[in-house]
Amino acid sequence: MTVMRRGTVLTFGALAATSAMMLVGCGAPSTSGATGTTVEPVSQADIDKALDTPTTIEFWSWVPDIQNQIDMFEDLHPNITVKLSNQGGATAQYQKLRAATKSGDVPDVVQIEYSFLPSFVLTDSVLDLRPYGVADLSDQFVDSAWTSVAMNDGVWGLPQDLGPTGQLYRTDIFEKAGVEVPDTWDEYAEAAQKIKDETGAYISDLPGNSFSPILALLWQNGARPFQFDGDKTVTIDLESEKVTDVIDYWDNLIQRDLVDTAPQLDDNWYQSVASGKYASWLAAAWGPTFLQGTAADTAGLWQASPMPQWDASAPASGNQGGSAVAVTSDSDAKIVAAEFVKFLTTDQKSTGSLATEQFIFPSLKATLDSSEVRDQELDFYNGQKVNGVFADISETVAADWQWLPYNDFASSSFKETLGAAITEKGDLRAALEEWKTELVEYGESQGFTVVTE
Amino acid sequence: MSTTALGRRTRRDKRRRNAAAYLFIAPFMLLFATMLLLPLFYAGYLSLFTEQLIGGASFAWFDNYARALTDERFIGGVVRMCLFLVIQVPIMLLLALLFALALDSMRVRGGKFARLAIFVPYAVPGVVATLMWGYLYGDNFGPIAQFMRAIGFGSPDLLGAENILGSIVNIVTWQFVGYNMVIMYSAMRSIPGDQYEAARIDGAGQFRIAWSIKIPAIRSSIVLCTIFSVIGAFQLFSEPKLLYEVAPNAIGSSFSPNLYAYNLAFTNQEVNYSAAVAFLLGIVIMVVSYVFQLSTARREKKGARA
Numbered sequence: 001m002t003v004m005r006r007g008t009v010l011t012f013g014a015l016a017a018t019s020a021m022m023l024v025g026c027g028a029p030s031t032s033g034a035t036g037t038t039v040e041p042v043s044q045a046d047i048d049k050a051l052d053t054p055t056t057i058e059f060w061s062w063v064p065d066i067q068n069q070i071d072m073f074e075d076l077h078p079n080i081t082v083k084l085s086n087q088g089g090a091t092a093q094y095q096k097l098r099a100a101t102k103s104g105d106v107p108d109v110v111q112i113e114y115s116f117l118p119s120f121v122l123t124d125s126v127l128d129l130r131p132y133g134v135a136d137l138s139d140q141f142v143d144s145a146w147t148s149v150a151m152n153d154g155v156w157g158l159p160q161d162l163g164p165t166g167q168l169y170r171t172d173i174f175e176k177a178g179v180e181v182p183d184t185w186d187e188y189a190e191a192a193q194k195i196k197d198e199t200g201a202y203i204s205d206l207p208g209n210s211f212s213p214i215l216a217l218l219w220q221n222g223a224r225p226f227q228f229d230g231d232k233t234v235t236i237d238l239e240s241e242k243v244t245d246v247i248d249y250w251d252n253l254i255q256r257d258l259v260d261t262a263p264q265l266d267d268n269w270y271q272s273v274a275s276g277k278y279a280s281w282l283a284a285a286w287g288p289t290f291l292q293g294t295a296a297d298t299a300g301l302w303q304a305s306p307m308p309q310w311d312a313s314a315p316a317s318g319n320q321g322g323s324a325v326a327v328t329s330d331s332d333a334k335i336v337a338a339e340f341v342k343f344l345t346t347d348q349k350s351t352g353s354l355a356t357e358q359f360i361f362p363s364l365k366a367t368l369d370s371s372e373v374r375d376q377e378l379d380f381y382n383g384q385k386v387n388g389v390f391a392d393i394s395e396t397v398a399a400d401w402q403w404l405p406y407n408d409f410a411s412s413s414f415k416e417t418l419g420a421a422i423t424e425k426g427d428l429r430a431a432l433e434e435w436k437t438e439l440v441e442y443g444e445s446q447g448f449t450v451v452t453e
Numbered sequence: 454m455s456t457t458a459l460g461r462r463t464r465r466d467k468r469r470r471n472a473a474a475y476l477f478i479a480p481f482m483l484l485f486a487t488m489l490l491l492p493l494f495y496a497g498y499l500s501l502f503t504e505q506l507i508g509g510a511s512f513a514w515f516d517n518y519a520r521a522l523t524d525e526r527f528i529g530g531v532v533r534m535c536l537f538l539v540i541q542v543p544i545m546l547l548l549a550l551l552f553a554l555a556l557d558s559m560r561v562r563g564g565k566f567a568r569l570a571i572f573v574p575y576a577v578p579g580v581v582a583t584l585m586w587g588y589l590y591g592d593n594f595g596p597i598a599q600f601m602r603a604i605g606f607g608s609p610d611l612l613g614a615e616n617i618l619g620s621i622v623n624i625v626t627w628q629f630v631g632y633n634m635v636i637m638y639s640a641m642r643s644i645p646g647d648q649y650e651a652a653r654i655d656g657a658g659q660f661r662i663a664w665s666i667k668i669p670a671i672r673s674s675i676v677l678c679t680i681f682s683v684i685g686a687f688q689l690f691s692e693p694k695l696l697y698e699v700a701p702n703a704i705g706s707s708f709s710p711n712l713y714a715y716n717l718a719f720t721n722q723e724v725n726y727s728a729a730v731a732f733l734l735g736i737v738i739m740v741v742s743y744v745f746q747l748s749t750a751r752r753e754k755k756g757a758r759a
Contacts, residue, residue: 098719263702266699271594408719408721408722413706415701415702419702424702446505447508448507
């Protein structure tokens with residue numbers, strides 16, 4: 001009895017001590033972040049040695065079937081094992097990554113959307129890949145993808161995919177209304193009226209449950225609402241004409257009930273799209289294949305085109321989504337991890353199969369311009385080479401867009417201010433002002449110097 | 454056998470019994486300490502700091518608590534939960550009581566089936582239930598909206614800002630009414646039969662029996678159900694969290710204090726402030742349950758004297 005009791009006490013003590021250590025580990029700020037501007041390149045000999053040493057790296061991603069590309073990498077490097085884990089989508093993964101970073105027990109390679117990358121750069125959670133031979137890769141990627149990973153004197157990941165915004169439209173509804181596909185926003189407003197009058201359908205839906213669509217519209221018009229200098233100054237500009245022109249334009253369409261404002265990408269919305277409630281969708285490059293799955297009954301009725309333009313002679317667009325693959329600062333196998341990232345994002349076979357089998361729209365120019373991708377004919381779009389349309393659009397996306405280093409807050413705050421006003425068809429200008437105020441207040445409370453223009 | 458030997462033996466027995474008792478409660482105490490006390494102390498410790506994205510952590514005494522007490526979002530959440538509680542708890546407990554009385558009266562045909570049917574929602578995981586209701590509430594293709602349109606009314610915006618609280622009241626009631634019913638029903642089953650006999654001899658009908666015998670007899674169960682429901686109401690989390698996906702604009706990040714604490718920690722990255730909010734919420738719950746318990750205890754005493 002006594003022995004057992006002592007055993008219990010010992011176990012108890014040991015467990016308590018471990019949890020205490022775990023907690024201390026949680027509390028200790030991570031100081032091992034790799035910053036600084038001195039860059040000591042890793043030699044090819046180091047890389048070869050690392051790849052020949054049996055190593056296991058952990059990879060967090062939510063790309064479907066990415067095990068295929070992992071298998072290719074493992075075939076090339078039999079000593080390396082890549083352990084894939086899906087944390088349940090982007091948002092859940094970021095939360096877990098933050099917790100993991102605090103505890104120091106991190107995965108080696110992680111997928112991170114461009115819009116969230118600056119917030120992980122800020123906390124030193126991701127590694128500057130310049131020493132690992134990526135600096136000379138800049139011209140291999142579409143411009144707006146490269147500038148999304150290369151900022152503040154570092155390269156914080158490599159681009160995996162991209163979401164330039166175009167337009168998918170229902171040919172039958174447009175025909176019934178007797179309108180051509182609009183090339184400009186003026187024509188778009190006219191077409192919206194005719195479609196509503198003739199068919200009862202909305203020309204499209206501007207959702208308030210995500211800020212990506214409206215930000216892509218601002219991006220297209222040359223507005224740059226967010227800037228971050230990489231140190232502690234953020235600039236928030238939600239008052240310039242380039243912003244308000246876009247907001248007022250959509251406000252007008254919403255007030256005239258020509259555009260719906262239902263939340264996007266939920267069950268209700270899928271049903272609406274499939275049933276012809278909307279004549280078009282301002283979709284990112286990942287939209288076309290997505291639509292095939294959710295509106296299968298409408299096969300053959302869809303076509304892709306660029307977004308309507310403010311100035312038809314200078315076509316422009318913006319991105320919705322797109323993500324990078326990054327190496328964590330606390331990874332124990334940085335060289336191997338960096339090699340895996342390079343393979344995943346620059347290898348022809350890997351990126352090619354991601355594009356043609358998993359329909360991940362590539363950001364690597366060589367793959368984007370390959371005939372397998374560009375000329376792939378999709379039955380759903382009556383044999384149109386949809387990737388080609390979006391590949392052309394990707395070249396019209398300006399590359400100087402930036403995201404706030406507190407994108408989580410920006411996104412959730414949007415949903416309660418401007419997003420709520422869109423959904424409820426309320427006062428968009430007042431809500432825009434409210435959003436700006438929240439972003440400024442949060443930024444200042446977090447120690448940033450916030451400049452508003 | 455001498456008495457001292459006997460005494461030593463009983464003492465040894467007692468010690469052995471005590472040792473066994475400690476051993477049996479050790480697993481609980483271990484979990485209690487590591488999974489509850491330690492995190493609690495750690496959260497309390499965290500709540501005394503502030504940490505900024507730029508600038509790092511610093512000790513701040515009770516700044517976070519002071520901030521929470523003037524934070525519209527936190528106060529708003531607590532007020533909203535009070536409103537929720539005042540509406541939802543009486544509706545649910547009344548329904549549960551009615552169902553329990555109906556089942557106990559033995560007049561319901563298929564009583565076993567009815568009991569199970571009312572209880573089944575409790576067995577459905579909350580996440581699944583909320584997803585299901587999220588679909589049922591949909592204003593485009595949700596069955597409720599379709600039905601309302603079919604009979605000539607417009608589709609109600611059940612996920613809009615004005616109705617969302619009612620929609621959540623409905624989900625929670627649907628889910629927990631069976632659980633409370635079972636507690637009350639089993640309390641009724643243990644009422645001695647002679648009380649009914651006596652009542653019947655005195656000429657009491659079913660309603661009189663329910664009102665004067667059954668309800669007073671299960672009083673303590675009703676109090677228990679109420680306290681559980683009050684605590685549950687203040688801790689409302691998964692319903693708004695999941696409905697946020699389909700109605701982010703109506704729910705927002707601070708619908709309930711628990712949801713607010715979660716979003717502070719994981720969206721705003723204000724872990725320290727979140728810990729303070731969670732602690733304050735715990736205090737609010739403790740105060741409300743204590744006040745409720747005290748008032749029922751006092752009423753009971755008064756009842757005994759009268």
